[in-house]
Amino acid sequence: MLSERQSMILNAIVDDYIRSAEPVGSRSISKRGDVAFSPATIRNEMADLEELGFLEQPHTSAGRIPSNKGYRYYVDHLAPLNPLKAEDLKLFKQLAAENLNAVEEVIQHAGTILATMTNYTSILLGPEMFNTSLRHFQLLPLSETTAVAIIVTSTGEVENKTVTIPEGVSASDMEVMANLLNAKLAGVPMHKLKARLYSEIGQEIQRHADHYEKLMQLLDDALAAGKDQKVFLSGTTNMLIQPEFKDIGKLKTVLDLLEETPTLTRLLNSEHKGIQVRIGSENVHQAFVNCSLITATYSLEGESFGTIGILGPTRMEYAKVIGTLDLLSRAMSRALTGRYGA
């Protein structure tokens, strides 16, 4: 599609612009050394590249900046595989070395590392329901009318929910039920729990107790605990140091969205495995038009488990971020499989 030379020039422009955040002109490209043509020649090519939609010009007498299409070409064809620096690798080692017992600690820590290394905002999604199973269930009365339901998953996540005890249900009823659930449903994948509750436990309860309706309602409610994926953010304030967000209005749009956990979950989840890059308007959400979101999935024993992502301006260090995400997602998969694999 693009000639060799056009590619080189596009590459040089994106590269320069990522570094400087300033429109780049033909002169500076010519002086870089890797494109040994005169400014005039480069100008001609730049005009072509603009016509093709890879570049934009803020105004007639300014240099060019990459368009979304330009960035897209850059990441698809040009972005160099970026070997990480030694100091960065050190941080990874920490992740493996530190004695992090809980999955959530691993995720949280990985998020911090990501944000620190890249100077962008990291967004990590915890385990999906699909890939954990029930380890233990407990129903503990708190008062006459309320009880707390506790669910422990196969990965050691503990979720809880306070529920209202229906009229006429006794503490011993609840104990019986909890025991029943543990006996029948331990090891069942979380996303199948509700279905199994009705198919397997329903009859049993009918046999044991009078308040079938109420009890099922209670259990149904209790099992809702831990249904939503958790979101871990780190480095949100890194957004502030990006020159593209010196405009507080734009900044607020993005930061506001970062507070909306459900929306974030939706935006980060995708069937796509591996690395995914969404540039500017490729993001569905309006608030992210000036941003790029790069995500990777991590897994437990080969099963996709959660997502890690980096949010930054479209003028983002793609090579570095992609490299980092790739390595970190692998490191997380290893760390998790090492601990919770069969």
Added chain:
Amino acid sequence: MLSERQSMILNAIVDDYIRSAEPVGSRSISKRGDVAFSPATIRNEMADLEELGFLEQPHTSAGRIPSNKGYRYYVDHLAPLNPLKAEDLKLFKQLAAENLNAVEEVIQHAGTILATMTNYTSILLGPEMFNTSLRHFQLLPLSETTAVAIIVTSTGEVENKTVTIPEGVSASDMEVMANLLNAKLAGVPMHKLKARLYSEIGQEIQRHADHYEKLMQLLDDALAAGKDQKVFLSGTTNMLIQPEFKDIGKLKTVLDLLEETPTLTRLLNSEHKGIQVRIGSENVHQAFVNCSLITATYSLEGESFGTIGILGPTRMEYAKVIGTLDLLSRAMSRALTGRYGA
């Protein structure tokens, strides 16, 4: 200390400045109606007030703005008790009406209401250890080497921590210990747990098991769960709409601090009960010099339980915020005592 008229003028200036964020001049005060003097007279008083340290002048030809001392006088002597608007009261009703079972839900919800009503940032501190007791303890093996410790408090909070199982300790050992803890320590205040662990459980364990050291270490570790107070933030992006934070540098200082949970906990906690106002440099932390922090405590059966606070610029709507915090802290105390009181 101040004459009647000086007070009136100071009040008018603070009032105006809170509304406009612009230095206020003698003319506009004179035209307000509540201070029926000519601009010249008011100018004289303003000069005096400046000399006394209640006002500041950005430059010679600008109006005056309140100094920290000025704000302080305003909140101590002048701030009117602000009756809440009907729409605001409606939000409070919601807090009572909604069926919020868990303490954390109540707190979270209260935080959102606070931020929405005031357009500032709300910071809420969860229950202090001192005021909850142990309801239930559990130790659940996850793998050969790890187990998850679960603590349920008297208020239904569920905390968990993944711990490493010391060599040679069996699943049945752990079960015995958990039972022992529940039998001996249920109802003991959280902050006394560790002490009681050694004084009461220590001997028992010595009798039952060989691995005294290791077991005590394990339990000690497990009981660390839920030790720190949780922090709930809401409306952090409201900080962005304040004109005093149009300077991204200042903004970042504040937002960065908001991410530091332990520091926040420290800043919000104070022995002081009831409403507390910290204006500008009265805040210990450097990052808050341009901010005011207003806090109130809420309680469970009269025992101080946690803290709710509002962070905004020193140019803050003190009357409204103080009124809101006062009402909301009472509402929370009522809501909690109603649910978890004896």
Added chain:
DNA sequence: GTTTAGCACTCATTTGAATAGAGTGCTAAC
């Protein structure tokens, strides 16, 4: 004695014109 009108003065902000500078597009020469 207190209050206020009047006025000169200060200083940040706005305005507009001139200038500088970066970069382009085009043409003609190499």
Added chain:
DNA sequence: GTTAGCACTCTATTCAAATGAGTGCTAAAC
């Protein structure tokens, strides 16, 4: 095909002048 040269465009900077809000002081009025 490449490049030097140059006119042109447009932004950003600079600087002076004008604007205007607000003050402090003085002297007159109450």
